[in-house]
Amino acid sequence: MRIAALIVSCAVSLQAATTYVTVAGLGGEPEYEQRFTSLAKDLDKLLKSSSPGARVETLYGPTATKAKLAEVLASVGKTSTAQDSLVLTLIGHGTYDGVEYKFNLPGPDVSSIELASMLDRIAGQQLVVNTTSASGACVPALKKEGRAIITATKGGTEKNATVFPRYWVEALRDTASDVDKNELISALEAYRYANEKTARFFETQKRIASEHAQIEDTGKGEPVREPSAENGEGLLAGRFVLLRIGTAQMAAASPEKRKLLERKEGLEQQIASLKYQRAAMPSEQYRKMLTELLVQLAQTQAELDK
Amino acid sequence: MRRTIVLLLAAASMAGAQGSVAQCEQQKHYGRLEEARKCYEALTFSNSAYLRAEGFWGLEMYQDANNQFKAAVATAPENADYRVRWGRLFYERWNKADAENLFKEALEIKPDHPGALLGLAMVLSEGFDAKAVEFAEKALKADPKLLEAQELLAKLAVEDVNFDKARKEAEKALAISPEALDAMAVLATLEVLADKSPDAWFAKIAKINPVYAEGYAYTAHSLILNRRYEDAIQYFEEALKKNPRYWEAHSELGITYMRMGREKAAREHLELAYENGFKDPATVNSLRLMDSYKNYETFRNGEAILRLHKKEADLLKLYFEPEMLRALSTYEKKYKVKLKGPVQLEVYPDHEDFAVRTMGMPGLGALGVTFGNIVAMDSPSGRKPGSFHWASTMWHELSHVYVLSATNHRVPRWFTEGLAVHEETAVSPEWGDRLDPVSLKAVKDKKLLPVTQLDRGFIRPAYPMQVIVSYFQAGKICDYITQRWGFQKILDMMHDFAGNTPTGNVIEKNLGLKPEQFDKEFLAWLDKQLATPLEKFEEWQKKMRGMAAAVKEARVDDIIKVGLEIRDWYPDYVEHGSTYEYLANAYLAKGDKKSAADEFERYAKAGGRDPSSLKKLAELQADLGRPKDAMATLDRLNYIYPVADPEMHKKMGELALGQGQVKVAVREFEAVLASKPLDPAASHYELAEALVKANEMDAARDHVISALETAPGFRPAQKLLLELTSKKEKR
Structure with a gap:
């Protein structure tokens, strides 16, 4: 939030x-x-x-x-x-x-x-x-x-x-x-x-x-x-x-990419929440979950950049 | 009311039994400690404030003693004796400043007061001041029967490694009193230092005073000065068997254990001393330092143990560990010595911690110190950038480890220091200290010591900076021997020193020259080596002043003209404001990058260490299309000041990648990360890229994930993550 x-x-x-x-x-x-x-x-x-x-x-x-x-x-x-x-x-x-x-x-x-x-x-x-x-x-x-x-x-x-x-x-x-x-x-x-x-x-x-x-x-x-x-x-x-210092991505958002942007924002939120929970979970589990989310975020960004 | 009467009666009875200070001291002298205690206790009931002071002092009630001395001096301000005794109390309780003041006040009242002169000699001897001997002699002149002054002269001679003199002075003390316990301790110590049995002397001491721990402790103390730490521990332990309440010995033993890395035993003895009121600065500092050991990390790789402060361990390990392994392997072959056990190197980012680790006290001028197989040294972060070549210091200290081991710690200071200095430039001619103006002047003024007396220059300098000059001279002697007779002669000498053979004999046996002839030929060689700086020094100084003025006024052409004229008159001068830097900057002002780079290069090769000048050189070399040279320049900087400079490591990493040196690049990007960069995401990403080139895909993926953890939207890292993930899936 x-x-x-x-x-x-x-x-x-x-x-x-x-x-x-x-x-x-x-x-x-x-x-x-x-x-x-x-x-x-x-x-x-x-x-x-x-x-x-x-x-x-x-x-x-x-x-x-x-x-x-x-x-x-x-x-x-x-x-x-x-x-x-x-x-x-x-x-x-x-x-x-x-x-x-x-x-x-x-x-x-x-x-x-x-x-x-x-x-x-x-x-x-x-x-x-x-x-x-x-x-x-x-x-x-x-x-x-x-x-x-x-x-x-x-x-x-x-x-x-x-x-x-x-x-x-x-x-x-x-x-x-x-x-x-x-x-x-x-x-x-x-x-x-x-x-x-x-x-x-x-x-x-x-x-x-x-x-x-x-x-x-x-x-x-x-x-x-x-x-x-x-x-x-x-x-x-x-x-x-x-x-x-660059082209801020939010400004570049076009209507057709809004869905991807929403997905991206959702993933960013999930990553932020996961980081807050880090101390309360085994480090291996944290790393695994983080990696999965980061890969998804990178894939979404790649779609956005097309 | 009743209690008062009882106390008064007790006081009256004690006063009746009261002896003199001399009687109490006599009881103590014969080791009758209980009788001495009673005697001192009786003194505390005296009507005289002075006697009460002595009584409380004897009972180790120092604050009360101090109060009574204060009262005694107030009632008899012209009494010099009181001030001297009060000064001695301060001296005993580690307050040298107040002690010195009181001795000086006593001398104002009575200019030839023997006790005051002795007190000053004692204060001066603590700092290894050459004037200590002078004051002890003055005290003895004022009172030829002053036993303590005579014994002090013997002890000072032991410190000066002038064992013949020490023996004579101790014998003179025994002539004053056949029961001179400290003189006997000196004679016992001389036997120990000569690897002979001291038993006869210690038996004599025990006959007079069966609990005289001070004698053993003195021997232990002297062994420490001769770097025989393990032997010292044995003698401290003997001292404590004699008198387990000898807190000073507990403290010194604790510090010695700390030096040898035996922390549990160190703490036990230091805490015991502290808890029993022996709270001198060395004890307190050492305990405090040991508390901070939790902030250090220890790494072991084969025979190399590294102890680094957590805040810089990740960074320094990258450089210190390989360099330490290289030095150990080189020395093992070169000295033909196999060490017993691993070597521990401790690196202190706070110079005062290093000083406490070494001496128990802050304020040490050294950069590194060796205790057997343990070396403690400053971290580059503990020194001003450019003022310290850590690798040079490491090689210097590790040379000591081998020499001390090969000689079983029986080696004159000049030889082990000279060889260590020689080794600094043997690794690389750019390393090691340069010829400084003080040493040059000492050569010019014929102030170098004969080789047989060179140790004194290290221990009790006769003039300021003599220690520096002695290091220089000792190093040059080893250079000279190596150059003229070959390095094997150094090894042969080392083996002879192991047999406790004096310098003169070792020189004569191995080099075939009488020491006097050796000195003559060495000085002739040195004069020839330094012919130009010796001849041109004054003129160089004058012209340097002119050049500094030209720099201030930006007269570029004048700087270049004078700079080129004088640069090679004193090529070793690479300190701040060197000719090389003036010239290079002048060329830069004219836009002549090539000449500027040439001058900075000369500066680097001459041993220049200023990080900003070296970074300028690397930049110029890169601009001039010489990336390999730029990399070599930055690598020089890694041996000088690898800390707090992530930008420098990044630059070197990039250069290394460009040169296809991926391992170096990985190390440098690891160094960037360990330097706590302002942009951790970018640093993780750059390291990941280098790791990809080094084909370390899993590590690369880890770092790219770390980059994205900090900055999830970091596009280049996202791209790399997708590439690495796809490769991983294909594997």
Whole structure:
């Protein structure tokens, strides 16, 4: 049942409009300025090339001000509907004074409360990817049902410049992040990819990790590092389509193939249920049943592809 | 109320019976432990805080002793003696920092306080500091009758493998006191180390103190320093027969058992020590480490036993197991030695765990250590990428296993280390440590030690980095002997060392040269070998600084001009910012891929290990249409840093498939999977494809199913599954 709901969500998200707003904040030093701008530009290029129909707004350099950000988000709010999606990505430095998180911009900074107020005026599901230092501190102000929040740090005390944004951009470029091979990169897949790569970076550099990414997408829970069914986090992020990297099969469905598609969906559901029952059955039996279902699924897909 | 009166009466009566600290120590000296205990107990009722401190200390009530010393020092801040004794308490209870501070405070009060000087010598001796001897001598100068200082000098000489001196120092101690138990223990130990009977000395000790476990424990400790672990175990056991409550010996014995892989016995002794209050860091760390053994997996293949951490076992086994088998088979033939029993190699991803496994303490500088047939070493994941060649370390340590076995653990350190260093480059000239600037400077400044004294460079370095220089020198000596006289001479020497023959005699007998003449001819050979770096080093350093500036300013033509001029002046320099890498990157900036590849290739052949430079080389080689070379380059990397890099294994797997090397491809795709890739479905699928090419259809089907388990809609895997299923049905 859960799988069926997921498929419907994917189908809806494909038809709805997605807006991507990316902001590279104040670097302070030329090295950071260049790094942040470059990441924002990379992301901009990637999104525009892979999602031709989407609205992509990227702010960097002296024009990436609080006023400009407010203007862009207000304009998104004017046209957004409940079926639409917004992805807001913040790259740069963030600060936390123990009370309030602020994203550093040329001119006045924008606080998490101000950001929340701008976002609350936009309809539809939202994903906020805050990759700045101290970004974990923005969660309390931003969390809301229908909004997934990913931050590069676990709180406001992780104040070093982060490496997470580099791997976040890489996740959207590298098809390896599409772990379930459905030709869609979800926010959850990208999060897991960037999180793992960030952890490996510190491990191979033999440095103590100065950042620990986290996610919160229920609107009422505490952010977690490892989203799972047990902690209830990751459901929204799992169905939040960030990027399409192929021809999504659902979109290609023709009436004559609907029967085959229904059979395929049924088999997918059976496989998902079987995986949940894995622990409760002998491994040989599980493997045998799984193989039978996978062969049937492969045969059905082959029919569909004809 | 009544209780108070009783206690007061008891105190008064005890005070009356109270002896001096010296009396208590005398009882202890003669092994009258019960009398000593009573004597110390009486001291605890003294009016003097200092005496109470000594009393509690004697009763092993350390916290109370500490409190009383604190009170004693507060009432008599100018009393240096109190501070020295308090320092000794800290020293005994493993707090060297506070002990050292108190000894220094005592010296501020009385600059030539013999006890304080001795205390500092003891603290320094723990770290094998060359200054320990100096302070012990100063203490003795301040008080020529200070027996402990004289005995310490004898012990330090034993550590320095200067047995003649040790004997003389011990005899001087016996001249101070004919009942000097530790001096007798030193003399007994010298007999044991020379494979002679120590019975006469131990009998003398027993006559004075029948329960003097410290003597046997000292011999055991010295045997450990000489890598004679099995013998050490026997002496620790003897010590514990004398005094089963000697917790320090339980701890040391436990650690020795742990080193030898006998975990049950190790745990028994360590726990006994711990439960009885002997909670020094080595005991605690060792117990903690043994608790973590549940996180390790053990694999056996013939005579090779591998113990790997679960988190990296699947990956490392792919490389460590075949390399270990190759090394064992090579050494068996080369050294003509058949080992008794299997060899166990333990690989630690956390360097501090390895250090504890080795010494009981963190902070060890070594990469690998051998205990008989057991080798413990760092995992590549425990070191910064590029800083460690694990295969080189493995071959180094396994050489020790054979040499120790062939010599029955009677081999000077310089020889076994030198041979192990020699073996690193014998496997491949690209392996092994390169000539480092410190060793080069030592050669230039004529700081190399005579061969007969080379062991001291390993044990008690006289200057920082002397250990590194000694490894280099010992390795070069073995290279020289092999080159001039042939490897058979190395084997002949090894067999002579087994008879406990001193270095000088072994050199003279086998090489026909007096040790002094050998040193002279070796140094002349070495000078010739290193002629260019020795002559050009200063100029090279100067020009390297200029080149670094050119790199910073991106002056590509200057980098190439200077780089080509100086590259071969010091070809062994492959550390970060090497000439090769500067040159290669400069060529890349000019778009000259071929020259860049040539420079990176020189870097690799010179022993360069930086993973990113080697990966760049592989990429260039592939781009230049040299896939076989690219594969060889990535294979080099497998011996350096095979961990946390699934992309590298994937690349190599693809190259291997392209070269028709399906077995290598399968291994590499297995490595991708074992590296916990971000895209497990794709990794299972790629491995399945390689397995199909290797005609391992069932395994291929298993992996394609695993791929689809993660990603049921993965089309290429679905296609492969249908193909494999159809083939299976036809079979």
